[in-house]
Amino acid sequence: MAIGNAPTGGWKATDCMPINILCIGDVVGKPGRNVIAEHLSEFSTERHVDFVVCNGENAAGGSGITPQLFKKLLRYGVDVVTLGDHVYKKLEIVSELRSSERIVRPANLPDSAAGRSWTVVETKDGMHRAAVVSLLGQMFMRTCDSPWGTIDRVLEEIPGEAKIRIVDFHAEASSEKIAMGWHLNGRVSIVFGTHTHVPTADACILDGGTAYISDVGMTGPYGGVLGRKKAAVLQALRTAMPVPFEIARADPRLCGILVAVDPNSGKAESIERVEIAGGATTGAIYDPDDGRPQRLVEG
Numbered sequence: 001m002a003i004g005n006a007p008t009g010g011w012k013a014t015d016c017m018p019i020n021i022l023c024i025g026d027v028v029g030k031p032g033r034n035v036i037a038e039h040l041s042e043f044s045t046e047r048h049v050d051f052v053v054c055n056g057e058n059a060a061g062g063s064g065i066t067p068q069l070f071k072k073l074l075r076y077g078v079d080v081v082t083l084g085d086h087v088y089k090k091l092e093i094v095s096e097l098r099s100s101e102r103i104v105r106p107a108n109l110p111d112s113a114a115g116r117s118w119t120v121v122e123t124k125d126g127m128h129r130a131a132v133v134s135l136l137g138q139m140f141m142r143t144c145d146s147p148w149g150t151i152d153r154v155l156e157e158i159p160g161e162a163k164i165r166i167v168d169f170h171a172e173a174s175s176e177k178i179a180m181g182w183h184l185n186g187r188v189s190i191v192f193g194t195h196t197h198v199p200t201a202d203a204c205i206l207d208g209g210t211a212y213i214s215d216v217g218m219t220g221p222y223g224g225v226l227g228r229k230k231a232a233v234l235q236a237l238r239t240a241m242p243v244p245f246e247i248a249r250a251d252p253r254l255c256g257i258l259v260a261v262d263p264n265s266g267k268a269e270s271i272e273r274v275e276i277a278g279g280a281t282t283g284a285i286y287d288p289d290d291g292r293p294q295r296l297v298e299g
């Protein structure tokens with residue numbers, strides 16, 4: 001059943017200092033998790049990050065997320081995990097989707113789909129509350145309900161006091177993403193694109209005060225194809241034969257955006273791309289949380 005997470009008490013912003021929100025792109029496997037473990041805490045301290053949203057749809061072996069890995073991301077400093085087309089690839093996550101306020105499934109799935117379609121949680125300092133929504137695009141993607149009508153309904157459901165509103169638009173087509181940015185211009189604080197795993201150079205503040213980027217890029221190994229080993233992907237494309245697409249190892253990076261938001265108005269004041277190089281991934285590329293390598297290369 002589609003449910004939201006209503007805040008349990010009233011709150012009031014007490015100052016006009018902007019709060020810093022970090023939105024992290026698709027975490028791919030162990031290399032992606034490692035770079036978050038290595039760098040998120042230090043970066044958050046240095047840049048006074050008040051709230052972290054992270055797309056975790058590829059966290060477990062490149063496809064889906066398990067309860068253990070969800071809790072690991074929270075321990076690393078993530079406040080809310082968003083998902084995408086791989087939402088149910090690891091079915092164990094359904095229990096967390098049903099019970100935790102810190103993970104949301106794409107809102108434009110049928111009501112029967114497990115999980116919250118939006119959530120509202122406190123920022124790290126407990127001073128403000130932020131709403132987070134995950135949304136799937138329709139172009140070149142799995143069948144889903146209209147993201148346009150869905151987000152309009154969701155924004156009506158979210159309590160008006162939650163001025164900080166963050167939308168992860170998980171979509172393939174840049175045209176659909178840019179259009180969603182304009183659709184939500186002035187109505188949400190941040191629209192950040194995910195799914196293509198490739199960062200785009202169009203980070204901006206739209207004229208209504210919405211921070212926008214078409215894709216923040218994945219958090220994972222860039223020395224491959226969308227996080228998978230390049231030799232395997234090339235072999236599959238050249239031969240048309242199925243090949244297991246294992247997680248790549250080289251060049252892990254944490255990619256995202258850092259946005260300053262006025263908590264009273266919900267308007268974004270600045271946006272910058274974040275890209276942090278991780279150390280070499282040593283040892284096994286999978287651990288027991290990852291499951292077996294997947295055969296499909298998908299964003």
Ligand SMILES: [Fe+2]
Pocket residue numbers: 057084085086170195298299
């Ligand atoms: Fe995806």
Ligand SMILES: [Fe+2]
Pocket residue numbers: 026057058084195196197298299
């Ligand atoms: Fe992805």
